[in-house]
Amino acid sequence: MLKKHIPQASLPQLDWDDDSTTSLRRDHFYELVFNNTIVGISYMRNRRFVWANARMAEIFGYEDGELTGQSVRMLYSSDEEYEDVGRHFKRFGPANVYTHERAMVKKNGEMLWCLISGRLTEPNDPSSPTVWVAQDISLRKQAENQLKRAKLRLEHTVETRTQNLHRINETLRLEMDRRIDMQAALVESREKYRALFRHLSIGILITDNSGKTIEINSAMQKFIGASSSALLAQVLDDPNRVVESEDNSCSLQQFIKEKTPADGRRVYRGHMAWRSITGELKQFLLIANRLSSHGLGAVFAFEDITERYRARERENAQQIALAHAMRVSMMGQFASSLAHELGQPLNACESYLAGIRLRFGDDLADRPELQGALDHISRHLEQAGQVIRNVRRFVSNQEPEFESVDASELVKQTLVLLRMQLKASGTVFEIEAKEKLPKVQAHWTEVQQVIVNLIVNAIESMANVPVAQRIIRIKICREGKGMLGIHVSDNGPGVAPELIDQIFKPYFSTKKDGLGMGLMICRTIVESHRGAIRCVNSPGGGANFSFTLPVAK
Structure with a gap:
C-alpha cells in the first residue's frame, strides 16, 4: 500500500497500538485521509501511476x-512538455521538492x-518512487487573465480621460484668453461694447475708482437674481450671498472690492460661490481686469460653472462605483473561490464531525483527549466560516448605510482579511487602543x-x-x-516631503505601475464621512497615514 513507501516521519503521528486490528484501523485511516483530500495525490514509479486518489482522477x-x-x-499536451518536465523533475534540489505550473490535458x-x-x-x-500533489x-489563471485585461482597459480609460482633460483645459484657457481680449476691445469701442454688453452670455460687472458697482449686464442680473434696480442694490449689499467658507460670507460689493487688481498689468482669476435667494449654491468662474479709462475702476466677468461642479459630483459618484469595482477585481474571485471551494468541504467536515460525535459518543466520554480535539476542530471550522462571511461582506455591492461601528473590531476584522498578505510578506502588526473608545458613525465596507x-x-x-x-x-x-x-504607520522609507501634498491627487503615484487612484479614493471616502486624511513622516522613519471619523451620537 502507499503508506509502505512513505517514511513514517512524513505521516501524522498518532498513538496507535501494535495489534493487527489497530493496524487495519490505521491503514483505513490513511486511506480515508488520502481519498478525502481536496487536492490530487499520487504515487509514481518511473513516471507511471502506482496509485492515485479519487481527487487526482477527478x-x-x-x-x-x-x-x-x-x-x-x-x-x-505534447511530447515536448512531457520530456521538458522529465528533464527538470530529476533535479529535485536540496529541498527534495519539485514544483511547476503547467497547462495539462x-x-x-x-x-x-x-x-x-x-x-x-x-x-x-533519484531513482526512488515519487509522491505528487x-x-x-x-x-486562478482565468482570474489573472481577466485582471490583466481589466487593467489594460482601465489604463486605456485613464489615458483617454487624461487626454480629454488636457484638451478641455486647453480649450478653456484659449476661451478665457479670447474673452479677456474681447473685454479689452469693449473698452476701446463704446458702441461695440454696448451691443456685446447687452447680449453677452457671461455676467459683466463694472466698478468705478472707488469700487462701487456702476453697471451690470442682464446676464449678471440673472445670475444673482436681481430683476430690478431696487432689488439689485439690496442684493449687492446682502452680507450672506458670497460664501467664502463654511462659516464666513460677505456681500458681492465687498467681494469685488477685495478682488479688484491693483493695476492694469494684473488680471485676477478666481472663483466665487454664490447663495441665491432660494438658498441654492451656485459656482462662478471669475476674471477681473483693471481699466485704464478715466473714471472707471475694473471690469469683472462671471461664468456660471454650476453644472461643471455638479458634473464633478457625478464623477465622485462614479469614483465610488469604481472603488467597488476595484474591490471586486481584488477580492471577487477570492470570495467566489472561498465560497465555492471551501463552503462545501466545510459543510462536509461539519457533517463528518457530527457523525463522529454521534457514532462514538460513548467512547468519547472515556477519551477526553479526543473530545478536546473534536472541540478544536469545531472551533476552527467556525473560524473558517467567519473568514468567508467577512470576505463576502467586504466585496458586497450595497448602497452606503452609515451605522455605529466599533473601530477596534473593524481594524481586527480587516487584519484577518489581510492575514495572507501579512504572512507572505513577513509583516507583523501592533494595535494600540488603550482607553474605552466610542463607536464611530461610518459605513463599514468603505472605511474597511x-x-x-x-x-x-x-x-x-x-x-x-529586513x-x-x-x-x-x-x-x-x-x-x-x-x-x-x-493611524497606520510603518518602518518603510517614508514619503518624500515634496510629494506629501501630491499623493492624494488623482492619477498621481510614486509606484512604477501605479494608477494613482488608491489614495484619492481613500480621501473621497474619508471626506464623505466628514473626516480628514493626511500623511506625515514619523520621526523615527517610515510614513504615518491617519484619518478621522465622527463619533456616533
Missing part, C-alpha cells in the same frame, strides 16, 4: 482507479492549469477599504526592509472633539 476527468498503471504522458481533451508538486520518497536516491488552478489600502501600501513600502523590522503599527485614539482617529 481533476483530469478519469474514474477512480483508472489512472493506475498509466504513464503520466497522457496528461501532457483532461481525458476529454480539455485543457486545464495545474500546480504540481513532487517529492522523492528517498531523498538521496496536484491542484486545479484554472480559475481605506484601512485595506493603507495597510497594503505599508506592506509594499517595506519590501526592501523582515525582522517589518512592523505595522495601528493606533486608535480620540482626535479632538467628536472625532476618532485611526
Whole structure:
C-alpha cells in the first residue's frame, strides 16, 4: 500500500497500538485521509501511476482507479512538455521538492492549469518512487487573465480621460484668453461694447475708482437674481450671498472690492460661490481686469460653472462605483473561490464531525483527549466560516448605510482579511487602543477599504526592509472633539516631503505601475464621512497615514 513507501516521519503521528486490528484501523485511516483530500495525490514509479486518489482522477476527468498503471504522458499536451518536465523533475534540489505550473490535458481533451508538486520518497536516491500533489488552478489563471485585461482597459480609460482633460483645459484657457481680449476691445469701442454688453452670455460687472458697482449686464442680473434696480442694490449689499467658507460670507460689493487688481498689468482669476435667494449654491468662474479709462475702476466677468461642479459630483459618484469595482477585481474571485471551494468541504467536515460525535459518543466520554480535539476542530471550522462571511461582506455591492461601528473590531476584522498578505510578506502588526473608545458613525465596507489600502501600501513600502523590522503599527485614539482617529504607520522609507501634498491627487503615484487612484479614493471616502486624511513622516522613519471619523451620537 502507499503508506509502505512513505517514511513514517512524513505521516501524522498518532498513538496507535501494535495489534493487527489497530493496524487495519490505521491503514483505513490513511486511506480515508488520502481519498478525502481536496487536492490530487499520487504515487509514481518511473513516471507511471502506482496509485492515485479519487481527487487526482477527478481533476483530469478519469474514474477512480483508472489512472493506475498509466504513464503520466497522457496528461501532457505534447511530447515536448512531457520530456521538458522529465528533464527538470530529476533535479529535485536540496529541498527534495519539485514544483511547476503547467497547462495539462483532461481525458476529454480539455485543457486545464495545474500546480504540481513532487517529492522523492528517498531523498538521496533519484531513482526512488515519487509522491505528487496536484491542484486545479484554472480559475486562478482565468482570474489573472481577466485582471490583466481589466487593467489594460482601465489604463486605456485613464489615458483617454487624461487626454480629454488636457484638451478641455486647453480649450478653456484659449476661451478665457479670447474673452479677456474681447473685454479689452469693449473698452476701446463704446458702441461695440454696448451691443456685446447687452447680449453677452457671461455676467459683466463694472466698478468705478472707488469700487462701487456702476453697471451690470442682464446676464449678471440673472445670475444673482436681481430683476430690478431696487432689488439689485439690496442684493449687492446682502452680507450672506458670497460664501467664502463654511462659516464666513460677505456681500458681492465687498467681494469685488477685495478682488479688484491693483493695476492694469494684473488680471485676477478666481472663483466665487454664490447663495441665491432660494438658498441654492451656485459656482462662478471669475476674471477681473483693471481699466485704464478715466473714471472707471475694473471690469469683472462671471461664468456660471454650476453644472461643471455638479458634473464633478457625478464623477465622485462614479469614483465610488469604481472603488467597488476595484474591490471586486481584488477580492471577487477570492470570495467566489472561498465560497465555492471551501463552503462545501466545510459543510462536509461539519457533517463528518457530527457523525463522529454521534457514532462514538460513548467512547468519547472515556477519551477526553479526543473530545478536546473534536472541540478544536469545531472551533476552527467556525473560524473558517467567519473568514468567508467577512470576505463576502467586504466585496458586497450595497448602497452606503452609515451605522455605529466599533473601530477596534473593524481594524481586527480587516487584519484577518489581510492575514495572507501579512504572512507572505513577513509583516507583523501592533494595535494600540488603550482607553474605552466610542463607536464611530461610518459605513463599514468603505472605511474597511481605506484601512485595506493603507495597510497594503505599508506592506509594499517595506519590501526592501529586513523582515525582522517589518512592523505595522495601528493606533486608535480620540482626535479632538467628536472625532476618532485611526493611524497606520510603518518602518518603510517614508514619503518624500515634496510629494506629501501630491499623493492624494488623482492619477498621481510614486509606484512604477501605479494608477494613482488608491489614495484619492481613500480621501473621497474619508471626506464623505466628514473626516480628514493626511500623511506625515514619523520621526523615527517610515510614513504615518491617519484619518478621522465622527463619533456616533
